[in-house]
Amino acid sequence: MAGYQLKLKRKQQVAEGTLALYFDKPDDFSFKAGQCVRLGLIDPPETDDEGNARILSLASTPAEPELMVATRIRSSAFKRVLSTLMPGAELTLKGPYGDFTLPAGPARELVFITGGIGITPVRSMLLQAIVENQGRQMTLFYANRRPEDAAFLDELTQACGADPHCTLVATMSQAEQSAQHWQGERGYVDRAMLGRYLTDVTRPVYYLDGPPGLVAAMKSMLVDAGVAEDQLRTEEFAGY
Structure with a gap:
């Protein structure tokens, strides 16, 4: 599975306690709508037993030019660090993963x-x-x-x-x-x-x-x- 290094472009609060983070999409990265990625922090100031990376769904669509994930901000070390990142911060990405995707068959409801x-x-x-x-x-x-x-x-x-x-x-x-x-x-x-x-x-x-x-x-x-x-x-x- 390919790995990438991304720079945070911007972030936005999309609901109370929910943060969206936006990244430029790597040229050779493709995914199906509904899939997820493993997003990792690089040398974070704090960590916990779960490590420095988490599986997050891509909220963006394949048709959009940016990659976007959104997450509830909780009290874990990963979430605390993620919420304080500023534009230009570097993260790692692996994936995509998962088969929670649109069906390929006939146009069923x-x-x-x-x-x-x-x-x-x-x-x-x-x-x-x-x-x-x-x-x-x-x-x-x-x-x-x-x-x-x-x-x-x-x-x-x-x-x-x-x-x-x-x-x-x-x-x-x-x-x-x-x-x-x-x-x-x-x-x-x-x-x-x-x-x-x-x-x-x-x-x-x-x-x-x-x-x-x-x-x-x-x-x-x-x-x-x-x-x-x-x-x-x-x-x-x-x-x-």
Whole structure:
């Protein structure tokens, strides 16, 4: 697997506690939407038992000129150092890895169910499918506590609003604690919510990612609803 050395171009807060980092894409680097990379710090001022590198999903699409990752800023040494990096800082990258990617077959309906930072590979896949104009019907169920916690929410709302094949269903479990006036769905993604937006729950291919508890709950719900397990693609995001 090829290795690269990158320079941080810029960083941006994309939600409360969530940071996006942008890099120039190496000329010979290619990836599929939804894949991940191993991003490493070089001689960091502090480290921990997990080492100086982490696996992060690429939130950017293959069609975009930059590479972008986004991550929750936690209390680990890796995250603390990452959050303090300034433009020009050098990092290492290995990859890409993973098969949590768009299907290559016929244009079957896709449903993404994600929460929190699980939106990163979904942003890549959904926006890439829109760019490629695949004609797939796509529905994204995106769960967060508050709108302030939802990375890329405005961008995805605009993208789906401009594409007749894309539906975004954002839902907030603690909307009453938001400083914003929330007019969308409230509560958790459940079978009733799916039924309000999907003609036949058993037909689509589902992409489930996010915290392990969310992935397990969604998988169980869908299997109980009659969805075949070979229609489920899953990826878990454990905290670190």
